[in-house]
Amino acid sequence: MSSTPQDPTDTALADAPLEAGSGGRTPTPGKPRGSVWWRHALALLALAFALFPIVFIVSSAFNNAGTLSTSSLLPSNIGVENFNDLFSDSARPYWTWFRNSLIICGVATVATLFLGASAAYAFSRLRWTGRRGGLLFILLVQMFPALLAFVALFITFANVGNVLPAIGLNTLAGLLLVYLGGAMGSNIWLLKGYFDTVPRELDEAAKIDGSSHARIFFTITLRLVTPILATVAILAFVGLWGEFLLASIFLTSADNQTLAVGLYATRQADQNRYFGQFVAGALIASIPVVLVYLALQKQLVGGLTQGSVK
Incomplete structure (x- = not known):
């Protein structure tokens, strides 16, 4: 009994692995499978939001001006005068x-x-x-x-x-x-x-x-x-x-x-x-x-x- 010859194209399609979640379709060449840039941007935004108070407090602590009106994210006059005033204040x-x-x-x-x-x-x-x-x-x-x-x-x-x-x-x-x-x-x-x-x-x-x-x-x-x-x-x-x-x-x-x-x-x-x-x-x-x-x-x-x- 002779068998029907198989098409080489069908064999190639059968051996090709299926992409998970693609419904059996191979991904289009050059198209990203999933962009996650917004996740990294959101993480960086949350990190900046969490670190901002800490950076501001550290900057204000080492700012020799020592007042709220002159505080900034980056101190212009770095020193330890605030700590000296804190430790030498007998009333506090x-x-x-x-x-x-x-x-x-x-x-x-x-x-x-x-x-x-x-x-x-x-x-x-x-x-x-x-x-x-x-x-x-x-x-x-x-x-x-x-x-x-x-x-x-x-x-x-x-x-x-x-x-x-x-x-x-x-x-x-x-x-x-x-x-x-x-x-x-x-x-x-x-x-x-x-x-x-x-x-x-x-x-x-x-x-x-x-x-x-x-x-x-x-x-x-x-x-x-x-x-x-x-x-x-x-x-x-x-x-x-x-x-x-x-x-x-x-x-x-x-x-x-x-x-x-x-x-x-x-x-x-x-x-x-x-x-x-x-x-x-x-x-x-x-x-x-x-x-x-x-x-x-x-x-x-x-x-x-x-x-x-x-």
């Missing part, structure tokens, strides 16, 4: 504000990690009456704006200060107590979601060896949840470093103010005259936040993603 103790902010943020961050991790471990690993209701109550409380509690907090700590002056108004300890109470809700949920990803078989094996809940928590669990601890530490430190509303209500004297409150008072004193000192102080104030991010950035993404999908 910048380094005292810096120390207060470091104390409050450092102590509050460590305490937030310990209290949040302890509560999250109890909600994740232990079984007790009211566990589910407690989690829902914490979530419900987070729905209300924090501004609703400011008046109640002010009256409460004003009365507490009459009995215990060390934790009343205009004290760093009183402000720390307020910060610790307000940071528990979201941190507990975030930490619990990550704690649930740790296998319970590790706890059961440790219990067989005679370990208590405290030993399991400190020697096993905390070592396995380092990414989420770093994430919570970043969020807590950055959030408290720039907090202004509560600090401005609780701290009234210049020696007890934080950086946010002190720099705001500097700008309000004379917006044009003290603008150079303001931007110089703001530039130095950004250094701790940048260092914290650089030190813990590897843990940030992993902690947020793994703790939110359980």
Whole structure:
């Protein structure tokens, strides 16, 4: 039986690879398959928009004119006179504000990690009456704006200060107590979601060896949840470093103010005259936040993603 000869043109068309998404048609020679220039332009525009405030602050900080009216994107008279004026101003103790902010943020961050991790471990690993209701109550409380509690907090700590002056108004300890109470809700949920990803078989094996809940928590669990601890530490430190509303209500004297409150008072004193000192102080104030991010950035993404999908 003889076979019909095959056309060479049909063989060539059959062997030619099909272009994905082209419906079987080969692309026209010389025609770009997809131009992405607008994506690069949009990215450059977003980058310029994000970097403009930073460049302006850095330029104003090193501009010896030191006023808002003479500030520009590129300084004409570069120097460090703004920093000298900031450090030598006895009416505005910048380094005292810096120390207060470091104390409050450092102590509050460590305490937030310990209290949040302890509560999250109890909600994740232990079984007790009211566990589910407690989690829902914490979530419900987070729905209300924090501004609703400011008046109640002010009256409460004003009365507490009459009995215990060390934790009343205009004290760093009183402000720390307020910060610790307000940071528990979201941190507990975030930490619990990550704690649930740790296998319970590790706890059961440790219990067989005679370990208590405290030993399991400190020697096993905390070592396995380092990414989420770093994430919570970043969020807590950055959030408290720039907090202004509560600090401005609780701290009234210049020696007890934080950086946010002190720099705001500097700008309000004379917006044009003290603008150079303001931007110089703001530039130095950004250094701790940048260092914290650089030190813990590897843990940030992993902690947020793994703790939110359980």
